[in-house]
Amino acid sequence: MAYDSIVNRYLGTLGFDADRSRLAIGGVEVAFHCDKFNTRILKNIEDVMGYEDGGRLLREWAEKTTHESLAKFFKGDSEFAALAPRGRVEAILELFKVLAYGAVSIKSFGDGGAVFSSPYSYLAEGWLENKKAWGWTLRQGPACHDMCGHLAAAMSIAFGKPIGAFTAVETSCRTMDAPECVFEIKGA
Amino acid sequence: MAVNAEVIRDGVLGMGLRGNPETGLLRGFGVILAINTVDYLIEREIAFLKAFPTAEPMAEKALVDAAQWCANATFGGMMKSAEWAGLIAPMVKTKVDSLEALHAVQNVLGWGKIVGYEIDEAAKTYTLRVKHSYYSKNYIDNHGISTKPRCYMWQGVAAGNMDLVFGSKVNDFEAVETQCEAKGDDICEFRVRQKRALFDLL
Numbered sequence: 001m002a003y004d005s006i007v008n009r010y011l012g013t014l015g016f017d018a019d020r021s022r023l024a025i026g027g028v029e030v031a032f033h034c035d036k037f038n039t040r041i042l043k044n045i046e047d048v049m050g051y052e053d054g055g056r057l058l059r060e061w062a063e064k065t066t067h068e069s070l071a072k073f074f075k076g077d078s079e080f081a082a083l084a085p086r087g088r089v090e091a092i093l094e095l096f097k098v099l100a101y102g103a104v105s106i107k108s109f110g111d112g113g114a115v116f117s118s119p120y121s122y123l124a125e126g127w128l129e130n131k132k133a134w135g136w137t138l139r140q141g142p143a144c145h146d147m148c149g150h151l152a153a154a155m156s157i158a159f160g161k162p163i164g165a166f167t168a169v170e171t172s173c174r175t176m177d178a179p180e181c182v183f184e185i186k187g188a
Numbered sequence: 189m190a191v192n193a194e195v196i197r198d199g200v201l202g203m204g205l206r207g208n209p210e211t212g213l214l215r216g217f218g219v220i221l222a223i224n225t226v227d228y229l230i231e232r233e234i235a236f237l238k239a240f241p242t243a244e245p246m247a248e249k250a251l252v253d254a255a256q257w258c259a260n261a262t263f264g265g266m267m268k269s270a271e272w273a274g275l276i277a278p279m280v281k282t283k284v285d286s287l288e289a290l291h292a293v294q295n296v297l298g299w300g301k302i303v304g305y306e307i308d309e310a311a312k313t314y315t316l317r318v319k320h321s322y323y324s325k326n327y328i329d330n331h332g333i334s335t336k337p338r339c340y341m342w343q344g345v346a347a348g349n350m351d352l353v354f355g356s357k358v359n360d361f362e363a364v365e366t367q368c369e370a371k372g373d374d375i376c377e378f379r380v381r382q383k384r385a386l387f388d389l390l
Contacts, residue, residue, distance in 0.1 A: 016201060016296070020320040023298030028225050031298030031322055032205065035220040036265075037258035037341075044250035045236050057235050065228040100207035100214035100222040120211045122222050129220065133261075146228075 003091040006079060010095050013073070026073035026095075035126025042123060042143065055145040062149025063156075063163060070095075070157045088158035089114070101150060104183075113166065113186040114155060121147050121181040124174040142173035144181050155185050164188055191279045196292035199275040217272060217293075218265035226298070230326045233340060251340035252347075252363075259348020260358040263290055267352070283309065286353045294345065298322065303375070312354050312361075314380040316346045321376045324369035337365035339376050346378035359383065 014025045023030050046054035070092060074080045080088060086109045093104050102120035109115075118124075121144045130136040148168035155166040165188055172182040205221065207214045214221045233251055240247045266272050267286070276289050284307060291302045300321035307314050323339045337343075347363035355361055363380040367373035 011206065016298075018197070019301070021295045021297075021299065021301035022320060022322065023223075025223065028227070029298070029322070029326075030223045030225050031229060032221050032223055033229065033297075034258060034262040035222075036261035037254060038222065038224075040254035040257050041232070041251070044254050045232075048247055048250055049236065049239060053239070054236075057239070058232055061228055061232045061235060065225045065231065068227070069225050097207045097209060097212035099224075100220075101212060102207075103210065103212035120213050122213065122220065125213060126220055 003094045006077075006091045007094050007098060010073065010098060025099075026069055028069045028072060030099075035122070035129055038123060038146075039126040039130055039143075042127075042145070051141050055141070058145035059149040059152075059168065062146040063153045063168075064149075066150045066153035067156055067163045070153060074157065085109075085111075085158040089154050092154040092157065096150060096154075101147060104147070104151070107182075111159070111187075113184065114151075116151055116183040116185070117180045118144075118147070118183075119174075119180045121174065123147065124181050127175040138177050139173065139175040141176070142170035142181070143175040144170050144173060144183070147181070148183060151183050151185055191276075191285050191288040191292060193288070193292035193295065195279075196276055196289065197296050200293060200296045203271070216269075217262075218269035219262050226322045226326055229341075230323055231330070234327070234331065248340060252344040253359075255341040255344025256348045256351065257344075257358055259345045260351055263293070263348065264352055266293065283353050287314075287349060290349050290352070299341070299345075300324075300376075309354070312350070312382045314346070314350050314354075314361075316342075316349070316363075316378045316380070318342055318376040318378070319369070321369060324376070327370040333372050334368065334370040336371060337368035337376070338370040339365055339368055339378075342376060343378055346380050350380050350382075355382070 016023055102118050102122045104116050104118040107115040107117050123144050127143050148170055152166045152168040166185050167188050168183055168185045170183050172178040174181055237244055237247050280286050280289050295302055301319050303319050304317040321339045327334055327338050343363045343365050347361040350361035351358055361380050362383050363378045365378050367375055367377040369376050
């Protein structure tokens with residue numbers, strides 16, 4: 001696997017505090033949740049706030065918290081610092097796999113932005129599970145707001161820029177019957 | 189055999205809970221899991237509530253409802269999974285055993301620690317006590333001491349546990365959080381009862 005040493009170092013930070021029943025990885029506290037929870041949070045927030053506002057809320061908080069957690073883990077990391085921006089993003093995508101966000105590939109990459117695709121984006125996978133199990137319907141708009149935030153954060157970290165330096169839009173989503181989810185990231 | 193929480197904890201953690209190196213998905217216990225930062229999990233909920241200051245009870249209900257459905261679908265799915273059959277089912281003989289097995293699994297997910305419970309099987313009432321709920325310190329650090337309980341996920345899960353073990357459908361039970369560390373209490377406490385049918389109110 002590419003970026004083995006970074007991934008292994010990240011996995012080495014995974015710790016379970018049995019006294020508190022709390023988990024941490026990369027120096028930040030984390031928790032497991034299932035697709036049922038996260039898709040219902042998504043659905044309920046969109047239902048109450050509306051698609052645009054609900055999506056923005058989830059995207060922005062995913063970007064902020066992912067940026068903070070990646071910055072913390074990679075602070076002072078000479079191996080990461082030695083990589084070119086594309087290599088840094090590729091390494092981060094391997095960490096996203098560890099976190100079970102789904103596999104994401106780079107379709108194009110440049111200083112001004114990138115295009116990513118995923119046949120396994122986590123929230124899309126969860127939505128489609130609900131479609132199969134509970135009769136949920138295909139969506140009218142993309143679902144992977146959190147992945148947009150994660151990818152915008154990855155780009156900012158890769159280029160050493162602050163939160164908000166990139167904007168992310170999901171242009172195609174499996175929850176809308178597309179073959180894969182596609183994310184376009186541009187410099188803000 | 190009584191439910192051995194340590195065996196369940198070690199068994200679940202020993203499964204190597206991380207995304208598949210190829211797909212990046214984590215399928216286990218009949219569900220798809222992901223690992224999110226606690227900051228993300230909490231702050232998206234608080235931002236959602238702040239967007240609706242005049243309709244906060246409705247927004248809070250939407251958060252609790254998501255967790256109650258999660259409990260039913262996730263832990264209901266887990267209880268039918270091969271992993272449950274192999275690791276946990278041999279320990280479970282009674283409904284109370286089922287509840288304790290659910291507690292043991294819930295105690296390895298990073299949500300905080302279930303430290304006690306009471307169940308009245310005849311009255312179908314249940315009290316769940318949690319320390320170090322993932323909401324508490326995060327909420328206080330970022331927003332100060334709360335004026336009201338904040339553990340929406342736990343509230344839904346507490347009711348969902350009873351839906352699963354003593355109920356017949358999702359939302360058979362309802363929970364209230366009566367104490368919360370986020371508002372300065374020593375513990376988070378959730379009291380659960382069966383929802384009253386309409387004729388009970390007449």
